[in-house]
Amino acid sequence: MAELVKVAVDAMGGDNAPAEIVKGAVDAVNENPAVQVFLVGLEDAVNKELSGLTYDKERVIVVPATEVIETAEPPVMAIRKKKDSSLVKALNMVKDGECDAFVSAGSTGATLVGGQVIVGRLKGVERPPLAPLIPTEKGPALLIDCGANVDARPSMLLQFAKIGSIYMENICGIKNPRVGIVNIGAEEEKGNQLVKDTYPLLKNCPDINFIGSVEARDIPAGAADVVVCEAFVGNVILKMYEGVASALLNKVKEGLMSTVRSKIGGLLIKPALKKTLKQFSMDNYGGAPLLGLKGLVVKTHGSSKAIEIKNSVLQCVTFKEQKINDQILAKLKNEEV
Amino acid sequence: MAELVKVAVDAMGGDNAPAEIVKGAVDAVNENPAVQVFLVGLEDAVNKELSGLTYDKERVIVVPATEVIETAEPPVMAIRKKKDSSLVKALNMVKDGECDAFVSAGSTGATLVGGQVIVGRLKGVERPPLAPLIPTEKGPALLIDCGANVDARPSMLLQFAKIGSIYMENICGIKNPRVGIVNIGAEEEKGNQLVKDTYPLLKNCPDINFIGSVEARDIPAGAADVVVCEAFVGNVILKMYEGVASALLNKVKEGLMSTVRSKIGGLLIKPALKKTLKQFSMDNYGGAPLLGLKGLVVKTHGSSKAIEIKNSVLQCVTFKEQKINDQILAKLKNEEV
Numbered sequence: 001m002a003e004l005v006k007v008a009v010d011a012m013g014g015d016n017a018p019a020e021i022v023k024g025a026v027d028a029v030n031e032n033p034a035v036q037v038f039l040v041g042l043e044d045a046v047n048k049e050l051s052g053l054t055y056d057k058e059r060v061i062v063v064p065a066t067e068v069i070e071t072a073e074p075p076v077m078a079i080r081k082k083k084d085s086s087l088v089k090a091l092n093m094v095k096d097g098e099c100d101a102f103v104s105a106g107s108t109g110a111t112l113v114g115g116q117v118i119v120g121r122l123k124g125v126e127r128p129p130l131a132p133l134i135p136t137e138k139g140p141a142l143l144i145d146c147g148a149n150v151d152a153r154p155s156m157l158l159q160f161a162k163i164g165s166i167y168m169e170n171i172c173g174i175k176n177p178r179v180g181i182v183n184i185g186a187e188e189e190k191g192n193q194l195v196k197d198t199y200p201l202l203k204n205c206p207d208i209n210f211i212g213s214v215e216a217r218d219i220p221a222g223a224a225d226v227v228v229c230e231a232f233v234g235n236v237i238l239k240m241y242e243g244v245a246s247a248l249l250n251k252v253k254e255g256l257m258s259t260v261r262s263k264i265g266g267l268l269i270k271p272a273l274k275k276t277l278k279q280f281s282m283d284n285y286g287g288a289p290l291l292g293l294k295g296l297v298v299k300t301h302g303s304s305k306a307i308e309i310k311n312s313v314l315q316c317v318t319f320k321e322q323k324i325n326d327q328i329l330a331k332l333k334n335e336e337v
Numbered sequence: 338m339a340e341l342v343k344v345a346v347d348a349m350g351g352d353n354a355p356a357e358i359v360k361g362a363v364d365a366v367n368e369n370p371a372v373q374v375f376l377v378g379l380e381d382a383v384n385k386e387l388s389g390l391t392y393d394k395e396r397v398i399v400v401p402a403t404e405v406i407e408t409a410e411p412p413v414m415a416i417r418k419k420k421d422s423s424l425v426k427a428l429n430m431v432k433d434g435e436c437d438a439f440v441s442a443g444s445t446g447a448t449l450v451g452g453q454v455i456v457g458r459l460k461g462v463e464r465p466p467l468a469p470l471i472p473t474e475k476g477p478a479l480l481i482d483c484g485a486n487v488d489a490r491p492s493m494l495l496q497f498a499k500i501g502s503i504y505m506e507n508i509c510g511i512k513n514p515r516v517g518i519v520n521i522g523a524e525e526e527k528g529n530q531l532v533k534d535t536y537p538l539l540k541n542c543p544d545i546n547f548i549g550s551v552e553a554r555d556i557p558a559g560a561a562d563v564v565v566c567e568a569f570v571g572n573v574i575l576k577m578y579e580g581v582a583s584a585l586l587n588k589v590k591e592g593l594m595s596t597v598r599s600k601i602g603g604l605l606i607k608p609a610l611k612k613t614l615k616q617f618s619m620d621n622y623g624g625a626p627l628l629g630l631k632g633l634v635v636k637t638h639g640s641s642k643a644i645e646i647k648n649s650v651l652q653c654v655t656f657k658e659q660k661i662n663d664q665i666l667a668k669l670k671n672e673e674v
Binding site: 136137150151182184191192193195215216217218219220221231232233235236237238239240241242243244245246247248249250251252254255256258259261262264265266267268269270271272273274275276277279280 | 473474487488519521528529530532552553554555556557558568569570572573574575576577578579580581582583584585586587588589591592593595596598599601602603604605606607608609610611612613614616617
């Protein structure tokens with residue numbers, strides 16, 4: 001039997017913890033025989049959720065933790081103080097090599113800070129980017145970076161481009177992924193200082209397939225596979241996806257309810273529409289990986305249900321099997337030669 | 338009779354020039370007796386479009402210009418060289434006080450640069466912001482700044498907040514408009530350096546109704562009436578609106594065409610859906626004003642049809658009647674006291 005992929009899961013993190021988290025982790029174990037999960041959290045609460053489920057007991061381990069980090073807590077302080085929290089304990093398991101990866105639907109800030117401070121960066125990585133997959137008309141694209149650290153330097157964006165290319169090629173199976181930098185126009189001379197300084201670095205990098213500037217308008221259409229930007233802009237892009245989609249679908253619903261004729265039509269289109277729109281949902285992809293760490297940290301949405309937790313855990317398997325971190329190390333080493 | 342509002346229109350700018358531009362300008366004249374338009378462009382081409390239309394000849398004046406600035410031309414160079422272009426001639430009419438305002442569907446770069454260089458800034462204005470109205474679930478909001486100048490300073494963002502508040506209160510009739518700054522989290526300590534430095538300026542400004550940080554996700558829901566950001570971020574927000582809406586509506590269409598049942602439903606919902614989605618379209622609002630100039634410059638979308646040109650011209654009337662520039666001058670003078 002192949003080596004197990006060991007994933008620590010914060011059983012207490014997220015709006016639907018522990019029920020959906022535990023269920024999602026168990027679903028992953030049941031779907032893939034290579035997965036072993038470590039459910040870190042309040043022992044009684046976790047065991048209670050497990051009691052109704054069927055699974056291979058050797059691949060679902062409960063790790064007791066007596067504290068929980070809340071979403072509203074200041075991240076740095078929370079990590080420093082709550083040593084016996086599910087989040088800190090789980091991250092320490094990755095640090096100590098007991099686990100390969102960590103999945104969390106809990107505090108984004110604490111997950112990002114903890115990933116960097118506890119697990120630590122791979123040699124040569126300047127800043128670990130948080131890189132969610134976003135839906136486009138041509139399939140998923142990687143938005144890199146959406147993390148907590150803003151005001152990036154050009155050399156960081158160059159690393160994001162390399163790391164993102166490795167991820168898309170190996171995890172999503174996109175050969176020679178197209179790398180674009182988010183800009184306010186297509187021409188090379190456009191942009192803010194960061195983009196202007198980064199552009200030539202990307203253009204001259206032999207390791208990536210750089211296609212130039214990408215305007216935000218063209219991202220949802222699928223203009224690039226790896227969408228490079230600094231975290232503030234990445235956050236705006238990610239949240240505009242959610243915001244515009246939500247407002248627009250509210251308008252569609254309002255339109256459907258506005259006349260008798262449209263109400264009948266609405267009933268007829270519902271199943272087909274639901275199916276198509278699902279293809280355009282973020283939830284399909286599991287969580288966003290925090291890349292460039294000595295191990296993998298995956299942050300899923302606070303409102304994650306079992307399906308997202310399962311997909312996030314399964315993502316860790318591909319990540320380990322494809323030896324993503326070895327590839328990142330190799331690419332960044334190239335840089336120094 | 339009240340004084341006429343004189344609007345110079347670039348008859349040659351935009352994908353649908355001169356036909357739709359001329360038609361839109363004439364529509365504005367026919368709708369509002371206070372409007373006089375100056376159609377600046379190639380004389381024969383403009384007259385040919387006018388020949389089929391009915392209008393008050395004293396309020397539609399053709400101003401011959403022999404050159405046209407193309408969208409792809411470098412803006413600064415184009416303005417310097419093409420002195421007899423429709424764009425430069427029209428801007429000079431505003432500068433010389435022959436016209437109150439200028440409407441253009443042509444080159445964004447040339448319009449923005451020309452507005453600043455030829456018409457000039459109002460006293461005290463650090464940088465004139467381009468401020469389109471964007472649709473939200475609660476009605477239009479002003480996105481300020483989406484201009485060509487990026488890497489803004491905190492003092493500029495403070496001015497955007499003041500100028501934007503005057504605009505929303507007087508043009509859109511929103512009393513005490515809510516001002517938010519685009520940020521990656523709701524807390525005051527979040528953000529990049531620019532946002533962190535700007536936040537206290539906004540918080541301590543007595544002239545505006547500052548409600549704090551606004552996450553991009555909440556903009557389409559209508560979280561603020563005046564959405565303050567620097568131009569790079571503003572451009573990303575504006576274009577994500579277009580991009581996500583377009584991709585999502587493509588998916589909706591795809592869903593509607595996927596089964597026989599949904600096709601029938603699609604026919605039934607079409608009229609109601611069209612009507613509701615129209616309320617969520619940018620085209621309703623006319624163009625984006627470039628604020629803080631000695632005169633008004635309105636930039637409409639390159640693909641503008643007559644309706645957008647008409648709305649842009651009519652916007653100039655409210656702008657003059659409400660004495661927006663006097664109000665801006667007064668607010669910025671306050672600052673210095």
